Amino acid sequence: MxxxxxxxxxxxxxxxxxxxxxxxxxxxxxxxxxxxxxxxxxxxxxxxxxxxxxxxxxxxxxxxxxxxxVQKFSVCFVPPNGRTSQPFYFFNRYDKDTVAQTWQVxxxxxxxxxxxxxxxxxxxxxxxxxxxxxxxxxxxxxxxxxxxxxxxxxxxxxxxxxxxxxxxxxxxxxxxxxxxxxPYLNKVAVWTYYKGSRREPGIDEGQTTVAFVKDKGWFWHIPQHNDMVSVGVVAEGKYLSRDGVKDPEGIFKREIEENLWIKESLSHGEQVGSYHITSEYTxxxxxxxxxxxxxxxxxxxxxxxxxxxxxxxxxxxxxxxxxxxxxxxxxxxxxxxxxxxxxxxxxEGVENMRKLVYAFYNPDFSFGKLIKAHADAGGAVTDCLSGDVNKDYSVLWDQIRELVPLPEDLPLGEPKVRETQPQAELMAA
The missing domain is CATH 3.50.50.60 (FAD/NAD(P)-binding domain)
Structure with missing residues (x-):
């Protein structure tokens, strides 16, 4: 057929x-x-x-x-000690009728x-x-x-x-x-789902929480409808498989203990479904x-x-x-x-976001350090993290490079064009 x-x-x-x-x-x-x-x-x-x-x-x-x-108005970052930062609200930067609010799906x-x-x-x-x-x-x-x-x-x-x-x-x-x-961004993720995990009140109920663990690892905590939460940990494979623990459930349960906010939040809920694992993201x-x-x-x-x-x-x-x-x-x-x-x-969009990801994983970098050194960097960081990725961020990259190195753009993506010259001519040239 x-x-x-x-x-x-x-x-x-x-x-x-x-x-x-x-x-x-x-x-x-x-x-x-x-x-x-x-x-x-x-x-x-x-x-x-x-x-x-x-x-x-x-x-x-x-x-x-x-x-x-679930409506999502913000993102929050939490260190291992569990002390949450002030949420980063999109409406402090954007028009409330468009991109100031999005969704957890x-x-x-x-x-x-x-x-x-x-x-x-x-x-x-x-x-x-x-x-x-x-x-x-x-x-x-x-x-x-x-x-x-x-x-x-x-x-x-x-x-x-x-x-x-x-x-x-x-x-x-x-x-x-x-x-x-x-060259660098090849992490491992382990995740599962909880029902009844703690949520923040009011407008913060749908916020994404990024909760840090040791060695630049992190948890995501994403509230969904029907009282469900998606929660997972991302880190280097060597870190997650330490102590000989390699099964997803064992890794996940061990890492819960590495962030007090995650531990306390999940203690209110019940784990449901399977544990999942994937590697070599990027x-x-x-x-x-x-x-x-x-x-x-x-x-x-x-x-x-x-x-x-x-x-x-x-x-x-x-x-x-x-x-x-x-x-x-x-x-x-x-x-x-x-x-x-x-x-x-x-x-261009991938490379702009990729630079911020590289900076994030560098142990010498934090957004707090960047904003302290360059107060005007906050708006550019917010724009890039919000997905406004096709604009000139050269000033931001120069500011970040004062703290940590950033990768060069990868010479990739061009369409593959058929060679029109005979192979012998190409070799001679």
Missing amino acids: TTTHDVIVIGGGPAGSSSSAILGEHGHRVLLLEREKFPRYHIGESLIPFTYFPLERLGLVDRMKKSNF LRSEFDEILLNNARDKGVEVREQTKVQELLRDESGKVIGVRAVNHEGVVSDHHAALTIDCTGKEAFSTVRNGWRVRD HHAKHCGSEGLLLAGDAFAFLDPVFSSGLMFAMKSGVLAGEEVHKALVAGDLSPERFTEYARILR
């Missing part, structure tokens, strides 16, 4: 649903292939303020306001909202359908995919462009040998795509989750990919070079 569409999207998560919804809205024939059946479980549950703009473009802000998702519900929005805009969605391989013509250009559904039926799907939105699995990134590990793609192929979301890049940037980057890249592919289809030009600016925008 063979089908033909304008665009094929692999993966129905936030990037895939966002890109396909934009393309469907523009009237293109889009096929979205998702290997699981929604609703399905996923980690990564906290939105940062500038996720508002992708939600607005997708027409989902009103839907979010009417949802049961249950991904099974949130992702289904996004996927159904794509359906509503004309996208053909096939769940429980796993992509097995990319189809290529004799020149190597991607011309579609081969997939198998839950009944074992194999089918080929052809399209002018395939968008890979397969998340951290990064289907085509891995198969093309494009995955690049970050990765980047060498290229944003090639002929017939474009990457979006975590398949393009994924950062350490300390600042909850994952969902914002996924949706921002999905919306941007949808708009750029639409323009390319209208122009009749899907050449890889056309997506150079798309990649530049995404890499």
Whole structure:
């Protein structure tokens, strides 16, 4: 069985649903292939303020306001001794009608909202359908995919462009040998869920709490609706596996003792469900795509989750990919070079956030030290952490470099362009 569409999207998560919804809205024939059946479980549950703009473009802000998702107005940091800082309120920086408030989401519900929005805009969605391989013509250009559904039926799907939105699995990134590990940001996370854990009163009920443990490790504490809390610890693998403890439950229970706020908060609740573990968070793609192929979301890049940037980057890249592919289809030009600016925008955002993550993990850095040395740095830090990542932060980086070194931008993301010269000529040159 063979089908033909304008665009094929692999993966129905936030990037895939966002890109396909934009393309469907523009009237293109889009096929979205998702290997699981929604609703399905996923980690990564906290939105940062500038996720508002992708939600607005997708027409989902009103839907979010009417949802049961917990409203999030702030972030709070807690040292191991349990003494909480003053919350950082978004409305002290931003317009209350837009990005001053965001949400803590249950991904099974949130992702289904996004996927159904794509359906509503004309996208053909096939769940429980796993992509097995990319189809290529004799020149190597991607011309579609081969997939198998839950009944074992194999089918080929052809399209002018395939968008890979397969998340951290990064289907085509891995198969093309494009995955690049970050030189430093390779942590381990262990997490679970609690029912009835302590929450702060009033407007602080939905705040994200980052609670520190030794050796620059940290807990997240994310309140959700139905009296549930997502809570996990992130640190170096050597630290978490010390004393020979390697099972997720043992690691988690031991680390609770390393932060008094976490210990006291969880003592009010009951642990439910499984303990989860994952490692080597941060990765980047060498290229944003090639002929017939474009990457979006975590398949393009994924950062350490300390600042909850994952969902914002996924949706921002999905919306941007949808708009750029639409323009390319209208122009009749899907050449890889056309997506150079798309990649530049995404890499700029990733690199800006990446610098703050590097600073965070340096034992000689703290935001308190930075603000004490440069009172004007607070606004820039807030903007970047809130997701306003595509602006000039060179002054901020100079200020931080007075305290700790920062990484150079990684030379990654450019589209892979086909070599037009014969190999012998290239070698001679």
